[in-house]
Amino acid sequence: MDRVTHADDDPFVVHRNLLFTVAYEMLGSAADAEDVLQESWLRWSAVDQAGIGAPKAYLVRIVTRQALNHIRSSSRRREDYVGEWLPEPLLTSPDVADDVELAESLSMAMLTVLETLSPAERAVFVLREVFDVPYDEIADAVAKTPAAVRQIAHRAKDHVAARRPRIRVIxxxxxxxxxxxxxxxxxxxxxxxxxxxxxxxxxxxxxxxxxxxxxxxxxxxxxxxxxxxxxxxxxxxxxxxxxxxxxxxxxxxxxxxxxxxxxxxxxxxxxxxxxxxxxxxxxxxxxxxxxxxxxxx
Incomplete structure (x- = not known):
């Protein structure tokens, strides 16, 4: 079967902004998110795309796995960082604030809370609470059972709730x-x-x-x-x-x-x-x- 030949129709291109957002929320770094997208693109371009029934879910899974790999491989670099570490700030359009849940998840306050989660907890929380990904798809992305993912999601949600700002600010x-x-x-x-x-x-x-x-x-x-x-x-x-x-x-x-x-x-x-x-x-x-x-x- 023919592979995707038009760049504008390539699901990776179509969903690139979403994939970047997922990677950034997991990593807190735009530079690292771009690295993850590059690695994910190489894997995507090597598969038979015509045989993939749900490209968006498939791509989110690839990006999640690559982001988790990146977190684990960069842990030593974070430990050697001089002084306090904060997420990389991004200039965003004012209308991003119209999506209240997305805006809250992108705030520095929330991203610093997410940094206190384990890699698996952070991935599960971001995918479930921010992007509303079904548990079975998250399970595929993090290589765990749906039951385990539900437990992780519950634990991560409690952890975040105890540390996030108590009041939603207009x-x-x-x-x-x-x-x-x-x-x-x-x-x-x-x-x-x-x-x-x-x-x-x-x-x-x-x-x-x-x-x-x-x-x-x-x-x-x-x-x-x-x-x-x-x-x-x-x-x-x-x-x-x-x-x-x-x-x-x-x-x-x-x-x-x-x-x-x-x-x-x-x-x-x-x-x-x-x-x-x-x-x-x-x-x-x-x-x-x-x-x-x-x-x-």
């Missing part, structure tokens, strides 16, 4: 918190920062050990965070610019120094106050914040 409330944070930073207003930060707020920065002066350990408490942020900004004598952007389907802050991208700041919000600040300064992870990345499910 985009306008999230943007107000970002605006208040930005205004306080731009004016050096410590009290303004204290007012927008939750008393037990935590700030995590990922510089990969490549940015001098960046905090390598989390800062805990509104007072410590406010004083650190204001003190850090006071050291800059160069042109400093901040703008609100959309990162991982949420309002975020883009930081530029002398016209060059220096970092991305995202937040988690509860009851109108910031509970988490995630600062990405590692230049190796800032390559996907200038052009929108299409994420779908």
């Amino acid at each position: 985009p306008s409330e999230h943007e107000r918190a970002v605006t208040r944070l930005l205004a306080a930073l731009e004016t050096g207003d410590i009290q303004g920062l204290m007012d927008v930060l939750a008393p037990d707020a935590v700030s995590v920065a990922d510089s990969g050990g490549k940015v001098r002066g960046a905090a390598r350990r989390p800062l805990v408490g509104a007072d410590a965070i406010a004083r650190y942020l204001i003190g850090s900004l006071a050291k800059f004598s160069r042109e400093f610019r901040t703008v609100i952007t959309t990162i991982n389907a949420e309002p975020a802050i883009r930081v530029e120094i002398d016209g060059q991208l220096a970092g991305i700041v995202t937040i988690a919000v509860e009851d109108g106050r910031i509970t988490r600040i995630y600062s990405m300064a590692n230049p190796d992870k800032l390559g996907r914040v200038d052009e929108e990345v299409p994420l779908v499910r």
Whole structure:
């Protein structure tokens, strides 16, 4: 039988954005997700595609298996990482937030929670809770029985529920918190920062050990965070610019120094106050914040 000959009709091309989203949610890295898609494409191109009855499910299975392999092979690299590790931020179109479940799963707060799951738990949770993949298809993807997958799904869901933000925040409330944070930073207003930060707020920065002066350990408490942020900004004598952007389907802050991208700041919000600040300064992870990345499910 003839193989697929037109690129636009190739199921891999048709579903590529979905496959990238699956890989990114499992890995927290766009660069690693692209590697997984390349490996998956090689396997897809080597099979008799005409004999595959459900190409989409088949491709999701390939990508899941390759992502799991990637997680296991890169565990040592993660252990040797300098300082705190955060997911790679992605510039997304504002309309991604219209899909509430997808947007929540892409948030930095959720992705950092997913990092605390085992590889199998993360794969099962992402496939089931985000993409609504049937249990039997997940079982094929992770090489376990459907009964085992149900147990893993239940365990992963409980784990995530205990650590995820307790309240779903509407985009306008999230943007107000970002605006208040930005205004306080731009004016050096410590009290303004204290007012927008939750008393037990935590700030995590990922510089990969490549940015001098960046905090390598989390800062805990509104007072410590406010004083650190204001003190850090006071050291800059160069042109400093901040703008609100959309990162991982949420309002975020883009930081530029002398016209060059220096970092991305995202937040988690509860009851109108910031509970988490995630600062990405590692230049190796800032390559996907200038052009929108299409994420779908």
